[in-house]
Amino acid sequence: MSNPDIFNQIMAVTAPVFAMVILGFGLRKARLVDDPFIHTASNLVFRATMPTLFFLSI
Incomplete structure (x- = not known):
């Protein structure tokens, strides 16, 4: 595998995780999500x- 292929695989795995974290911070900052x-969501997931x-x- 070449370096661009490895980089693309790494980004395909990590980018959605970072996008969800950033979305969560944005929703909390906009006060659409509270403690x-x-x-409740954490309990549901786990x-x-x-x-x-x-x-x-x-």
């Missing part, structure tokens, strides 16, 4: 959706 929502993804990938 109770963040707590107690429901992530275990479901693990189960489906087995």
Whole structure:
């Protein structure tokens, strides 16, 4: 693999993560997302959706 191919793969993996983080900061700055929502969303992800993804990938 050449360097541009490796760079493109790295960006394909990391860019969506950074985009979600930046979107989250923007939504919080605009006061569209507050602390109770963040707590509820985190619980949903860690107690429901992530275990479901693990189960489906087995």
